[in-house]
Amino acid sequence: MTRPFILSAAIADPQLAVPATAAAWLDAAEAAGLDLLHFGEAGARPFDAQVLVAWAAPLTKRVGLVACVPASNAHPFHVARALSAVDFLCSGRTAWSVVPEGASEGMAEDMIGAARALWDGWGSDTLILDKTGGRYLDAAKVKASNYEGPFFKVAGPVNAMRPLVGQPLLVTYEAAPLAITDADIALVASPQKAAGATKTLLKITFETPLEEIAQHFAEGVIDGVHLSLTDPLAELPALAQRFAALVAANPGGAGNLRERLGLPLPATASNQPDGAKIPEIA
Amino acid sequence: MMTKQIHLWAFLQGIGFYPTGWKHPRARPEGVFSMDYYRSVAKLVEKGRFDAIVFGDQLQSRGAGGRTPERMAMPTLDPVSLLTAMSAVTEHVGLVATISTTYNTPEMLAERFAAMERITGGRSGWNIVTSAHPDTAPNFGEAELPPKDTRYSHAAEVVDKACELWAAMDRAGPRLPQGRPVLVQAGQSPAGRDFAARTAEAIFCPAASIEAGIDFRNDLRSRIAGLGRNPDGTRIMPGLSCVLGGSEEEAKANHKAIMDLADVALAIEYLSESLCCDLTPFDPEAPLPVAAIIANTLLPKSDVERMVASAAEKGTSLRDYAMNFMLHPRGHNVFIGTPEQMADMMISWRDAGACDGFTLQPSYMPGGLEDFVGEVVPILQKKGRYRTEYPGNSLRETLGLPAFARADA
């Protein structure tokens, strides 16, 4: 598969919580072919993003939905449940970031560890849904999480099927660093491959020279770009236009966000290679 | 005088009211993991002109310490996420999410509801619960659930603090369309009723008979009046499930078909969950193992002793007790009959002052909801006892409650 050029943008305007405005912005994000839309980001979090991504789920088809979660005002049990539900509602397009602002040192990392353990409680093939035989699930494939970190102690698991993306994609910010070595995506300010993430996105403005971006991408230093939006209706179409040549070779269609962005499922004991399965009922 | 109108809520957690419901041919247990299901169900509820969709919620992990039930379908997806997604594909129906005051800080839940209230355009409600299951505590780093009185006094503080936070968020903007979510409560004990009387704008409760409904509503209304609040400002919405048929015989046969989906293993799992004690190792044909239940249950032992007292006396077998227990889930009224009879029953409860309306608990999903909306709603409408259009956009308007009085208005 060709390596996709990832287009990412953040909206941290409180008006994203107002339905008429939000609907127009979501449409613009879809029309621009955006791969990731961040609901808030480090330093700018004027709403509960976990709620807004649920609202966006049925109104979008392709864009990845990134919920920016505050370590200081959330609990991993609630976060894990919320994002696992959202992942079903959007058919596998969920991502998240955890911002450490205002939280004790290490709390964000602890939240990530706990939530990941909770997502791994059910195996990819735990659900059976056999109406005739009467078995709803395979209890042998449900594991207590028993996570114990410095801040959070969570028995688990979450009482629902694991997310379709295995675990929601984890995004980290160079500007709000975490001691995490296995994030999916890192946002960096200067073109340098991030050490702790599979993919690196360069934070840009419209002034960043396009040729330089193309070269960094060709050399494998970055995997795409990220822009913090201030006027989404104007900037999203401009973003699409500016990067049209670079995204031209990307795989099309909707589909599971990990597959589309070339990010493997986390290899955990309960995660099967082809992801969570909801059995079909004849 | 205008005839008393009936309010309706749709309680949609899980795959229906009956533990066997998920096995019904018209149940879609796979649907609860897809947006298509929530989209079609939300639109159906709105077509039926319900005030609101309600999701209960539980924060305990099933089988964390012991055995996970295999035969029960109890997916507990996050209610705020499901309801908020449903709001995006509807225009009027209210969305009532259950959130625990014991395991959320006021800051956490106030932020969640502020977002939900704004993005739903003023259609949010909060079913305030304190979490009653002892297995909840280990998901939050604690060994034990606090005692009930402590939970309720803490709940009152959490609600007050959340209201302060909403007032500040409302002032800061964007506005919270209703000022704050509609406050809903479901509590049974005297402490629970006092809390509801002080706080609730709507109450969800069990009432197995019309008499029980009248008693509960009178009791709550006098508690509310005793606190200087107007009792007409609180809607009382007992649970109601149903199995319909073209004739009484057909309805009974349909009910029997749901019951026949039960197997003993499922019944014993359901009883184990309800008594917080694993009964699967016991011989179904032997008498209910009362001593072991009392010794091992995680619930308050006196509550469980009361529940099993008569079985203990009669020596009822585990099988018979479990199968019978499954016939009456959660103490709600179950109607079995024709749509016409059901409409008449609902009107008689309303006229007798047994309720302001009902929290419909479809016996299985989505088939049970389809039947009710298709067959009972039009009768209630024809009789002039149920709305044909929504009166406005906010949940408060839909419930016929006065606008929330903002302190800064």
Ligand SMILES: Cc1cc2nc3c(=O)[nH]c(=O)nc-3n(C[C@H](O)[C@H](O)[C@H](O)COP(=O)(O)O)c2cc1C
């Ligand atoms: C009809 C009804 C529905 C309830 N739904 C929930 C629920 O979804 N989640 C929950 O944690 N508690 C739920 N509760 C529990 C109550 O909030 C309360 O904690 C419990 O009933 C114990 O208090 P009480 O003795 O005052 O009733 C419900 C209670 C009733 C009566």
